[in-house]
Amino acid sequence: MNAPLPPALALFSLFPPAERFHVHARAFSAPLEAVAARVPTGGTVADVGCGHGLLTALLALGDSRRIVHGVDPDPRKIEWARQGPGRLPNVKVEVGTVESLAEQMPGHFDAVVVCDVLYLxxxxxxxxxxxxxxxxxxxxxxxxxxxxxxxxxxxHLKCLAQEVVMVKLLGRTKAGGALVLQPREAVESMLRQAGFTPRETVALGAGYSTPHILYVAEASAP
Incomplete structure (x- = not known):
């Protein structure tokens, strides 16, 4: 089910200019609609590293039967997310990490989305x-x-240069000590070792100045 970008952006319309600009820049620099379109209908979805919550908003507005739970380690971004998509009835956002959410809600979700988190x-x-x-x-x-x-x-090189500015100079995103991009073969191998069966690898960089790539994988049976 396709997710509507304009209604999602409208949730951030009352944000201060700097925060609103950040959300709009995210909307038009990353293929979030293409990611949201591949999320199963209905069910429960975790948005890990949700930031201001734009993808959370796309997921929640795209399917009212879907329950979306966003977590991010940055309290400032979660506070903004609460004032945006957090107002939707099928959304919950909170300060947290993948580890804290897995401890709290193991085996709870039908889908997990992670967008632009690992490279940090x-x-x-x-x-x-x-x-x-x-x-x-x-x-x-x-x-x-x-x-x-x-x-x-x-x-690839442009993406790293851009993130150095955003993370290390402007402090717009919190990093865990590195800015790393990996080839697809390495990521697919890590997915298998982590208990996933890769189902689809999709290059989404056309029309963008970043080499976006989406990995769709299924949780293997224990």
């Missing part, structure tokens, strides 16, 4: 992060992992 972590933490996302899912549940592909293209 040292690569040695990626396998553990993916294992925690697996803990969140029911058997057969779906993970939608959107990252930028480490393909050594000019888009």
């Amino acid at each position: 972590l040292p690569v040695e933490r990626w396998p553990g992060f993916l294992r925690e996302t697996r803990r969140l899912l029911r058997p057969g549940g779906r993970l939608l992992l959107k990252e930028a592909e480490g393909d050594r293209s000019w888009k």
